Amino acid sequence: MQYSEKVLDHFTHPRNVGEIEDANGVGEVGNAKCGDIMKIYLKVSDDGIIEDVKFKTFGCGAAIATSSMATEMVKGKSLEEALKLTNKAVAEALDGLPPVKMHCSVLAEEALRSAISDYYKRLGKDPAEILGCD
Numbered sequence: 444m445q446y447s448e449k450v451l452d453h454f455t456h457p458r459n460v461g462e463i464e465d466a467n468g469v470g471e472v473g474n475a476k477c478g479d480i481m482k483i484y485l486k487v488s489d490d491g492i493i494e495d496v497k498f499k500t501f502g503c504g505a506a507i508a509t510s511s512m513a514t515e516m517v518k519g520k521s522l523e524e525a526l527k528l529t530n531k532a533v534a535e536a537l538d539g540l541p542p543v544k545m546h547c548s549v550l551a552e553e554a555l556r557s558a559i560s561d562y563y564k565r566l567g568k569d570p571a572e573i574l575g576c577d
């Protein structure tokens with residue numbers, strides 16, 4: 444299987460690994476296909492900017508690389524912008540993923556949405572209204 448240099452770089456030196464102790468949004472999802480798990484922590488400012496984001500995963504190399512890239516892409520962005528991030532955009536930013544590994548990139552997108560949803564819930568807002576689903 445051929446991985447791009449960017450995938451290998453993010454896999455061997457993942458950015459934003461760990462936990463945020465005072466996170467105000469936490470999301471966890473499992474991949475139905477392989478049983479791998481991803482957890483994302485968000486520190487969102489009062490005006491809705493993602494000040495910090497970290498992730499932990501029990502997942503394969505492609506899951507680690509996509510999470511690393513996804514967290515880099517949403518850091519400093521507004522929640523609205525972060526919600527527009529797709530696994531396809533993350534894969535493109537990594538110069539592509541082997542087709543059999545595309546589903547691994549879904550973990551990061553879903554964990555991120557779940558963490559944002561948790562953030563809205565903690566504020567007493569209905570995430571379904573903001574995300575259009577949950």
Ligand code: FES
Nearest residue numbers: 474476477546547
């Ligand atoms: Fe299992 Fe990608 S999630 S092979």
Ligand code: FES
Nearest residue numbers: 477479503506547
């Ligand atoms: Fe499970 Fe890739 S094999 S996330």
